[in-house]
Amino acid sequence: MNPQPARGRVDTKSAEVGAMVNREHFRHVLSQYPTGVAVVTALTMGGEPTGMTVGSFASVSMEPPLVSFMPSKTSASWASMQPLTNFCVNVLGAHQDEVCRLIASRKQDKFAGLDWHMSRLGNPVLTGCVATIECARQDVFDGGDHDIVLGRVRELSVEHPTLPLLFFRGGYGSFQPGPMLSGEAELVDHMRAVHLVRQRLADLATEVNSEVTTIVRLGDEVVVTSSYGASSAGELASRVGYRAPFVPPLGSVHAAWGSDALRERWLGNLGADATAADRMRYLAMLDDVRDRGYATSVTSDDRMDALALEMSHGRSALSMSVLRQHIRAVADEYDPTRTVGLAPTRVRGIMAPVFGARSEVAFLVMIWGDLSSRLEEAELARRGSVLRAAADEMTAIIGGAPA
Structure with a gap:
């Protein structure tokens, strides 16, 4: 029986295996798995809308209702959102690839020219998105070169049940559902x-x-x-x-x-x-x-x-x-x-x-x-x-x- 490494300690054997994984090969293999695309939005301390595009949004738990996303630790957008206690996950539709690119850009005013409105809970909501999930930030965990953000769902709704935007093999697209x-x-x-x-x-x-x-x-x-x-x-x-x-x-x-x-x-x-x-x-x-x-x-x-x-x-x-x-x-x-x-x-x-x-x-x-x-x-x-x-x-x- 192999003993498990103590929690909090570095598993040197795992570290050696990790060092053997080529970064580009890792990216190529993981790109074979399609992910949905969402924009996490919030209001800054000054009351201005801010947001970031994520491909790592996921459902975590139903009891209690928890979701997560994983922003890069070097993301300037995430840095501006870290002090905030509430956020909204906007699930993008297949027609919103341009919205995705605008939010993902590094320009200062990402919402200029975008159609959006304020939710009842005070979060920016992008018009035309598939669904919204509004959350209170519950916890942030270390996840290597990313943070793991856990949110407790406060309100959620399907806005427009259209086909979702997907990220796959380095590009954006959608899919035609089967029966x-x-x-x-x-x-x-x-x-x-x-x-x-x-x-x-x-x-x-x-x-x-x-x-x-x-x-x-x-x-x-x-x-x-x-x-x-x-x-x-x-x-x-x-x-x-x-x-x-x-x-x-x-x-x-x-x-x-x-x-x-x-x-x-x-x-x-x-x-x-x-x-x-x-x-x-x-x-x-x-x-x-x-x-x-x-x-x-x-x-x-x-x-x-x-x-x-x-x-x-x-x-x-x-x-x-x-x-x-x-x-x-x-x-x-x-x-x-x-x-x-x-x-x-x-x-x-x-x-x-x-x-x-x-x-x-x-x-x-x-x-x-x-x-x-x-x-x-x-x-x-x-x-x-x-x-x-x-x-x-x-x-x-x-x-x-x-x-």
Whole structure:
């Protein structure tokens, strides 16, 4: 058994090994590991914003919530920040490589020309970053030619869920995410089917140049289970796990090809205050969806996604109640039977069913739209046809029987 060197003493054998490591070779080998890029910001004692670019930001602990970064001991930026007790980690997006270079430069006023604002806790926040983590400095440790700074998280948020900026082999860039799959045990059979059609889903995402997801009904919820490609707006495909209630007009594809009992369950989720007119409207909607072969969602509303994501990450009875109320309030905008009509309109998504062996809806495929652009009716119909053809192919691949 080899005894461990006493804490605080120099391990001469390790020192000899360290001396044998060539500096350039060390740098080359470690550059094979990509790192995220962040800017640590703070206010100087004089109240001016300051910051430094780091590639060493890391999560340390959840209980208590701790993060770290490792600045060079010779960094002038770090020297100016050492007296400070609070800082903010700004995770940069792929579009912010110029911001990274400006902050990394040695010029005096690094924030000149940059768009930023002050956080509630008094830290500079760079506009357009992916996420912010605001911290109180907890400790600083010796780390060779770098310091190891430990911060206790006070507040954090996702600002813009875009693709992150990466540092790899001496250069800055990003990456295209592959398929993201949900891992819930109750979805095992469903995910086997999705796995069989994964290449067709990826091809469809490329063909329509947008994010494509699969959605399954689980009881009284609809859940996004996999995602391929990225949205045309460049956002990270992060909707996996997104949940929403199986309540009109959501879940119309499952209800349209479902049994009478499933339709009644869907309509029953409207609540006790639903009128006979509400029921007739949604039953007519299901007939329209079946006739067309796909459903559409036309909206300019962003609150829906925000509420659904909130519910997905910590589903409380309150958030579900709020989400249901909001769905009722904007039902006209989410009418899945709506066509674009004469005026070009923003289309949130187009959905078509993939069938299982018993002609039931195994899952649906959704092409997500770019709400920053508008579609003509002819283009919506073209995309609907492309989606229907792809969904029919997937039905054949998994051995399903079209209804």
